[in-house]
Amino acid sequence: MLKRTPLYSTHQKLGGKLIEFGGWEMPVQYTSIVDEHLAVRNAAGLFDISHMGEISVSGSGAGDFLNSLFTNNIRKLTAGQGQYTLMCNERGGVIDDLYAYCLDPNNFLIIINASRIDEDVAWLQSQWATFARRDEVQLRNVSDQFGAIAVQGPKVAKFIPEIFPEKAVNAVVTDLKKNQIAQFKFEGEPVYVARTGYTGEDGFEIVTVPELLIPIWNKLLEAGQPFGLKPCGLGARDTLRTEVCYPLYGHELDEATTPIEAGVGFFVAMDKGDFIGRSVLAEQRANGTKKKLVAFKMTDKSAPPRPHYPIWSSGPEASKIGEVVSGTQSPSLSVGIGMGYVPPEFGKVGTAIEIEIRGKRSAAAIVKKPIYQKS
Amino acid sequence: MSSQVPSDLKYAKSHEWVRVAGDVATIGITDHAQHELTDVVFVELPAVGRKVKAGEACAVVESVKTASDIYSPVSGEIVEINKAVADNPALTNTAPYGDGWFYKVKLAQPGEVNSLLSPGDYSKQIG
Numbered sequence: 001m002l003k004r005t006p007l008y009s010t011h012q013k014l015g016g017k018l019i020e021f022g023g024w025e026m027p028v029q030y031t032s033i034v035d036e037h038l039a040v041r042n043a044a045g046l047f048d049i050s051h052m053g054e055i056s057v058s059g060s061g062a063g064d065f066l067n068s069l070f071t072n073n074i075r076k077l078t079a080g081q082g083q084y085t086l087m088c089n090e091r092g093g094v095i096d097d098l099y100a101y102c103l104d105p106n107n108f109l110i111i112i113n114a115s116r117i118d119e120d121v122a123w124l125q126s127q128w129a130t131f132a133r134r135d136e137v138q139l140r141n142v143s144d145q146f147g148a149i150a151v152q153g154p155k156v157a158k159f160i161p162e163i164f165p166e167k168a169v170n171a172v173v174t175d176l177k178k179n180q181i182a183q184f185k186f187e188g189e190p191v192y193v194a195r196t197g198y199t200g201e202d203g204f205e206i207v208t209v210p211e212l213l214i215p216i217w218n219k220l221l222e223a224g225q226p227f228g229l230k231p232c233g234l235g236a237r238d239t240l241r242t243e244v245c246y247p248l249y250g251h252e253l254d255e256a257t258t259p260i261e262a263g264v265g266f267f268v269a270m271d272k273g274d275f276i277g278r279s280v281l282a283e284q285r286a287n288g289t290k291k292k293l294v295a296f297k298m299t300d301k302s303a304p305p306r307p308h309y310p311i312w313s314s315g316p317e318a319s320k321i322g323e324v325v326s327g328t329q330s331p332s333l334s335v336g337i338g339m340g341y342v343p344p345e346f347g348k349v350g351t352a353i354e355i356e357i358r359g360k361r362s363a364a365a366i367v368k369k370p371i372y373q374k375s
Numbered sequence: 376m377s378s379q380v381p382s383d384l385k386y387a388k389s390h391e392w393v394r395v396a397g398d399v400a401t402i403g404i405t406d407h408a409q410h411e412l413t414d415v416v417f418v419e420l421p422a423v424g425r426k427v428k429a430g431e432a433c434a435v436v437e438s439v440k441t442a443s444d445i446y447s448p449v450s451g452e453i454v455e456i457n458k459a460v461a462d463n464p465a466l467t468n469t470a471p472y473g474d475g476w477f478y479k480v481k482l483a484q485p486g487e488v489n490s491l492l493s494p495g496d497y498s499k500q501i502g
Contacts, residue, residue, distance in 0.1 A: 033439040034414045235440050303417040303437045329416040329439050358419075358435065 005050035006147050006210040010217055014231050022115030024051040027233040036236035037331040040199050043155045043228030046220055047237055049205065050147030050213065051114035055124065058107045061136030066108060069127055069276055070100060071259055073269035077102035080169070082179045082194055084267050087123065088277030092258040092284065096120050097249060099196060101181045109181075109192070111207070113249045117143055127276075147213045151220055152203030152240075155227040160204055162223045163216065164193060173204070186212055198237060200244030200370065242326050243372035245295050245339060251307060251325045252293055252339060260284040261341070263293045263369065291322070291341040295369045296353060298336035302362035304329040305338040305355045312361055314352035321346055324355065330372065336364075337371050378407035378501060381472055385488055386497035387448035392472065395488055400449050403476040404436065404467065407501045412438040415467040420456040420478055427453065427480065429487055434477055436467065449487045451480040 002025040011018065016027030027048070029036060039045045057066055067074045072085035082101035086094050096119070099111040112120045121141050128139050151160065157174045164173040164184040173184060173193055181194035189212055197203035206216060221231065238248070245263075247253050252262050259268050260281055268281055298305065305327030312318050327338030338355070346353065349368050354361040380386070385393040390408035394401040409415065417437035427433045427447040434445035456478045460466045466475035482488070492500065 028440065029413065032413045037439075239439060303419060303435065303442065304439070306442065329437070331414075331439065 003051070005048055006213045007048045007050060007149075007217055010214055011048065016231070016233060019234070021234055022051060022113070024114055026051060027231075029233040029235045030231050033233070033235035033239060034331040036230050036232040037239050039228060039230040040153045040201055040232060040236060040240055041332055042153070043230075044151065044153035044159075044224050045199070045230055045232035045236065046217065046224065047150040047152065047232050048147075048213075048217070049150050050210075052148055053112040053114060053117035053120065053141070053143040054146045054148075054207065055110040055112060055120070056108070056140045056142050057110060057137065059137045060106055061131070061133040062106055062108055062138075064133065065128065065131055065137045066100065066110075067272060067275060068131070069124070070098075071268040071275060071277070071281070072100070073272040074100055074102070074108070075272065076269075079104045080180055080182055082181050082196060086253075086259050086264065086267060087120070088259070088275075088281070089255060090276060090280075091256075092260070092277040092280030093255040094249070094253040094257055094259060094262070095123050095255060097247060097253055097264070099194075101192075101194065103181070109207070111148075116249055117141070145209065146207050147210045148205060148207045149213060149217055149220070150197055150199075150203060150205045151224070151229075152197045152199040153201050153229070155229070156203050156224070159223040159227055159229075160220075163219050164191070176204070186216055191216070198246055199240040200246070200372065200374075201240075238326075239328050239331055242328055242337065242339070243330055243332055243370065245369040245371060247293075248326065257291075257341075258284060258289070261289045261291050261293060288344060290343065292344045292347040293325075293339055294342055294347045294366050295339050295371050296337070296355070296364045297333075297367050297371065298355065298362060298364045299352075300363040302336055302355070303357050304336040305357065305364070310356040311340050311342055312354040312356060313346060314354055314363070318354065318361075321353070327355075332372050378405065378410055379472070380405070380407075380494045380498045380501075382494045384472070384494065385448075385491035386494065387446065387491055388500065389446045389448075391445060391448045393448050393488065393491060395482075395485075398482045398485060399454065400451070400480045400482055400488070401476050402448060402478055402480065403471055404445060405497070405501075406471050409468050409471045409475075412436060412443060413468070414439045415464045418460050418464045418467060418477065420461055421453050423453050423456060425453045426483075427451065437464075445477065447480065448491055449480055449482055449484075451483040453478050454481045455479040
């Protein structure tokens with residue numbers, strides 16, 4: 001049985017086309033992926049992201065516990081700050097990529113992928129069980145107690161103050177800087193608002209109890225519509241994140257792929273002390289990797305590239321060198337784009353490659369990440 | 376939003392339409408199908424001269440999200456393809472029964488057309 005978010009009835013009313021994603025029944029689109037995508041690039045878009053998981057980690061040992069598991073340095077966060085980080089196994093493979101927010105130095109909110117909730121919770125619990133100071137760490141899976149909405153796009157800052165008019169810690173909602181989080185009030189109830197997102201645009205993510213999701217959604221829809229805001233499904237969420245080369249677990253990331261191979265080494269803090277997977281990541285950073293995540297654009301007129309399509313080298317002695325992990329038609333650029341893993345020697349920007357689409361190879365070229373950049 | 380189902384065409388369960396003139400059938404995808412796919416970005420058509428059997432996958436329509444096979448509702452030889460829709464796949468969305476047609480087949484078994492769905496039956500299927 002697929003799980004439904006508190007906004008399920010709202011999606012039905014808005015005519016959302018529902019599909020399965022990570023065990024959840026979620027809208028893939030309301031009208032058109034292209035229209036929704038362009039609304040986010042040019043104005044604003046509203047996403048239900050309640051399928052994502054939330055873990056609360058608190059106590060005087062919480063920071064040290066998380067720093068022994070996550071790749072980024074959680075000690076860099078002061079109260080009200082968040083960071084992108086990854087959790088690896090002993091082989092350096094990614095168990096999940098996530099957002100860690102420091103609510104206060106003894107209280108962290110972790111936002112994880114919907115499809116990885118069970119694995120993450122099992123891993124965190126097994127690590128907690130062997131953590132020396134486990135009596136100073138409280139670990140709670142609060143995924144069912146929270147839902148979340150993302151509102152993204154260049155026009156969002158113009159109308160979001162209408163939804164959260166009151167100040168939090170002497171700051172209005174638009175005072176939040178990228179990756180900051182604060183507790184605001186909605187109809188008197190506490191709501192977390194973070195200036196984060198998964199689209200490459202300015203935007204906010206709102207984390208709160210299930211009962212507030214529908215009223216917040218409706219109020220955002222009403223306030224945003226004069227600015228061109230549209231409800232957006234997972235289809236647009238995927239094309240938006242692919243254009244800016246944000247990894248999606250199960251595509252760019254899995255337990256056999258390291259953050260170094262995936263090109264997110266920036267979020268691996270080698271200097272912070274030991275953490276699980278560190279030795280493998282240090283070795284790869286020093287000596288290189290066998291595979292590398294690259295971004296590419298189709299240079300021939302072709303069908304859009306899709307996950308699992310083979311990647312070939314170009315030229316008279318062409319051979320299969322890798323596989324596409326994400327691919328689509330770029331609504332912003334009107335060309336086929338994607339990401340895939342290839343040996344590092346093929347990873348240089350400008351390298352000609354070919355993508356095999358239904359038995360036929362079409363020309364593509366390695367491009368700089370992100371594929372789409374705001375002009 | 377209700378889809379158009381022109382009364383002068385025959386339909387396949389797999390959402391293709393067929394317009395018969397003499398022994399040549401013109402084939403495209405229905406308004407309902409284009410609406411379900413949305414944002415068609417690529418159309419791959421069969422080669423002229425290819426012989427197809429009824430029910431055989433012979434074209435591919437790609438939307439932003441996914442690739443979908445298009446099946447030939449009838450058997451015969453491909454005699455013409457619509458280059459305009461290959462160049463401008465959005466015609467599939469804007470004119471599914473007009474400029475967005477896909478290909479023409481010289482019917483090998485004209486009787487096959489009789490087993491296709493009537494506009495009324497197709498309307499019921501998508502209703």
